[in-house]
Structure formats: structure tokens, C-alpha cells
Amino acid sequence: MKLLVVIVNFRVADLVVDCLHSVAAEIASVPGTRVVVCENGTGDDSAEKIQLAITANGWQAWCSLTAQDVNLGFTGGNNVVIRPALQSAEPPQYVLLLNPDTIVRPNAFKALVDFMDQNPKVGIAGSRLEDPDGTPQRSAFRFQSPLSELEGTLRLGVVSKLLERWIVAPPVVDHPILTDWVAGASMIVRRQVFDDVGLLDEGFFTYFDDIDFCFNARKKGWPTWYVPSSRVVHLVGQSTGVNRTPRRLPGYMLDARRRYFLKNHGPAYAALADLATISGLCLSRARTMLSGKVDNRPPRLLWDSIRHSVFAKGFRVTDVKLPQNPKR
Numbered sequence: 001m002k003l004l005v006v007i008v009n010f011r012v013a014d015l016v017v018d019c020l021h022s023v024a025a026e027i028a029s030v031p032g033t034r035v036v037v038c039e040n041g042t043g044d045d046s047a048e049k050i051q052l053a054i055t056a057n058g059w060q061a062w063c064s065l066t067a068q069d070v071n072l073g074f075t076g077g078n079n080v081v082i083r084p085a086l087q088s089a090e091p092p093q094y095v096l097l098l099n100p101d102t103i104v105r106p107n108a109f110k111a112l113v114d115f116m117d118q119n120p121k122v123g124i125a126g127s128r129l130e131d132p133d134g135t136p137q138r139s140a141f142r143f144q145s146p147l148s149e150l151e152g153t154l155r156l157g158v159v160s161k162l163l164e165r166w167i168v169a170p171p172v173v174d175h176p177i178l179t180d181w182v183a184g185a186s187m188i189v190r191r192q193v194f195d196d197v198g199l200l201d202e203g204f205f206t207y208f209d210d211i212d213f214c215f216n217a218r219k220k221g222w223p224t225w226y227v228p229s230s231r232v233v234h235l236v237g238q239s240t241g242v243n244r245t246p247r248r249l250p251g252y253m254l255d256a257r258r259r260y261f262l263k264n265h266g267p268a269y270a271a272l273a274d275l276a277t278i279s280g281l282c283l284s285r286a287r288t289m290l291s292g293k294v295d296n297r298p299p300r301l302l303w304d305s306i307r308h309s310v311f312a313k314g315f316r317v318t319d320v321k322l323p324q325n326p327k328r
Helices: 013-024 046-056 073-087 108-118 146-154 157-162 191-197 209-219 251-265 267-291 301-307
Strands: 003-009 033-040 063-068 094-098 102-104 124-130 177-179 186-190 224-234
Touching: 003 013, 003 073, 003 108, 013 033, 013 046, 013 102, 033 046, 033 073, 046 063, 063 073, 073 094, 073 191, 094 108, 094 191, 108 124, 108 186, 108 224, 124 209, 146 157, 146 267, 186 191, 186 209, 186 224, 191 209, 209 224, 209 251, 251 267, 251 301, 267 301
Parallel strands: 003 033, 003 094, 033 063, 124 224
Antiparallel strands: 094 186, 102 224, 124 186, 177 224
16 A cells, blocks of 8 residues: 555544545545545444445545544544554555545645655655645644743744744745654654654644654654645644634643653653743733733633643643543
């Protein structure tokens, strides 16, 4: 198998079908492509709806469905498909993680596969994500650090200028670049990376898993690249319920952040990151109150950041608990 595309569904079956319609036009561009949809424990008629679409559109030759009784999160849902594929007699050369809230532009798959074929030392590559009107989304990122946490929460021009090299989401470029990590919404992985790093860390459940995977791949000598010739529309937040409209961040997102810092950088670094976040939010709130401007951050962000910090939850690396009503 050349390429395995994995799509994990949770409560967005209609989006999955729309995504598959766009994928159908791209199957022939990369011979040896298979698509597997994991219905991740939604608990309604999602599996039937997706299977009906596969059958009605004649996609059975390249697309199949696997259904889980419980929600395993983004990480577990992907691993359910990837694990047996890697153990099969014909394991895929590449695995593409594709969000259900995406629409694949023409040649998006081919651009990623061609880039990986031409650059055998590259382990991971990500697409240019964009809005439906073609406006690019920031899709190539730097790893988080205490300085990036301070910059991202303080949002003060002079500070951002001084900390420019630590900003997590630098401006969009229109040529391939080496980057720290790319979004798991459209991320291709060479099979050998899984051999060296393992599968996605299910302790994250969802969020920060793509950052963690790219971080550990780089430690094993596998760099990550951003490939903007692969264009994918990303309907931001539709698969997770966390979008551009300010709303309270789910606790499992903040717990995943804490796990990432503790697992990969240790207690002291995690404490510095949390201290930077809390300090930046406090200073930003004071500035907002003095200026009278509207705060467009998620509600109760400062309190939630404190509540889910290492200072409140401790310094032990723990699995993210399954939320009662998870969005992803």
C-alpha cells in the first residue's frame, strides 16, 4: 500500500461524507491509496450513515469503515486503524491523518506523497490549511516554550517583537519549509517514523498529540516540513467544538497541554511555562481593564489555566481523563 488515509469521526458524520466526496476525486492521483474511517463511539446512526454513503457512491474499492463502541479520542481512534495496518502483510508506505472537517483540494495528496518520495529523510509533512475562500490558516508551528506562552497570553506589541523568534505561529509562507510541527488536521507520516516513535500517545486523548508526535519524531532524527502545495480546506473547530468564537476551553485541552510539557520537558520547565501563562494572562487582564477594551479571550481562561496548571494538579505525568461530553 502506498498511502493510508485515516479519518476519525465523532458526531460529525455529515462532514465525513463531504470530506469523502472531495477525497474521491483524489484517489487516482496516488495509486495504492486506501481510506479508512473510524466511527469513534458517537452512539447514534453515524456508522450507518457513513457506510450508506460509501456504498451509494461506489467507494468500496478504496474506502472502508471501522466502528468503535466508545470514544477513544483522536489518538485512540487513529491508532485503531494505524496499528493493524502497520502489522499487515502490506503496510502503508505513508499514513495521512485527515480531519473530518476538511475538504481536500485538487492534488493535495499527490503533493504530499511526491514531497515525501523526493525527500526520504523527512519523517512528517503537513498541508497548507485554509478557509473555504482560500485564505490561508497558520499551519506550520514552533514548539511551545515559556517565552512563547508569555508572548501568546500577554499579546503586547513590544513584547511580541522582542520574542518574535519564539512565537508559536509565524506568518504563512508559500514555499516548503522545515518547521517544528504541523497540525494533525492533514499530516502525512512515513511508516518508519512509527517504527521509531510508536503510535500516537493515547494518554493525550486529543489535543497536543500532533505536537508531541512531531517533537518525539525530531528526537529520533525525523524532521517535519510544511508543504503548501498541498492545500486542504479546514472548517476550523467543526470536529472539536472549539472554534474561533470565544468559548470556555475544555479542561481536557488544558490537561493535554500540561501533559505535553511534563512528559517532554520535565517539572521545572512545565512550571516555568505555567508561570509564564498565568503571568501573561494577569498582565493582559490588567491592561484590558485599564483600557476599557473588550476581552475576546475564552471565558474564565485565567482561572482555568491556574486550575489545570502543575501548581494545582501536581508534577506527575498523568493521562488525560475521558471527558463526560467530549467534542472530539
